[in-house]
Amino acid sequence: MSPLEATGFTAFILIVLLGLFSTLFGFPGTVLILGASIVFALATGFQAIGLKIIFILILISVAAESLEFLMGVTGAGRIGSSRGGTTASLTGAVIGAVLLTPFFFGLGTLTGGLLGGISGLLMVEINSQLKLKPAARDSYKTLLGRVMGLFAKSFFALIMAVIVLTAIYS
Numbered sequence: 001m002s003p004l005e006a007t008g009f010t011a012f013i014l015i016v017l018l019g020l021f022s023t024l025f026g027f028p029g030t031v032l033i034l035g036a037s038i039v040f041a042l043a044t045g046f047q048a049i050g051l052k053i054i055f056i057l058i059l060i061s062v063a064a065e066s067l068e069f070l071m072g073v074t075g076a077g078r079i080g081s082s083r084g085g086t087t088a089s090l091t092g093a094v095i096g097a098v099l100l101t102p103f104f105f106g107l108g109t110l111t112g113g114l115l116g117g118i119s120g121l122l123m124v125e126i127n128s129q130l131k132l133k134p135a136a137r138d139s140y141k142t143l144l145g146r147v148m149g150l151f152a153k154s155f156f157a158l159i160m161a162v163i164v165l166t167a168i169y170s
Contacts, residue, residue: 012039013165016033016036016037019031019157020033020110020158021113025089028065029154029157030061030065033061033157033160034061034160037160057160060160060163064153064156064157065153068152082128084124084128088120088121089120089121089124090120092120093113095112096113096114096116096119097109098112099112100112100115106165107162122147125143126143
């Protein structure tokens with residue numbers, strides 16, 4: 001593998017991980033993973049990632065973004081990305097990855113990072129809600145909708161990352 005190919009491959013892996021982590025803050029990480037996968041497939045001549053996998057990724061991305069939109073329409077707002085939320089999410093992601101990697105290896109790293117990031121962000125969100133007066137707090141239904149939308153979109157992004165990485169490494 002030439003240095004240019006290694007750099008491109010490393011950039012692709014980092015973009016996939018960035019897409020996975022960006023879903024925690026409400027960004028369209030599934031679209032980022034899809035775009036990186038299409039560029040990688042075009043650059044490699046569809047050797048590792050074929051048209052079938054690209055089509056599956058498109059379906060998953062559309063499903064994830066549609067589900068998040070539906071959660072927003074039904075009254076579930078977004079969890080904001082404050083400085084404390086970002087710090088707690090990063091800390092939780094690292095702790096989750098460290099805890100689950102010995103048990104599930106690569107999948108444990110991705111899953112632990114995702115679950116740890118969601119947990120850290122959720123703890124900060126609940127703590128900030130408790131500081132508000134009762135009339136200004138979000139209802140439990142809204143908070144549950146936020147968490148479910150966040151978890152669903154992140155889960156779809158995790159599935160996309162696993163599909164792409166499995167196709168490349170198999």
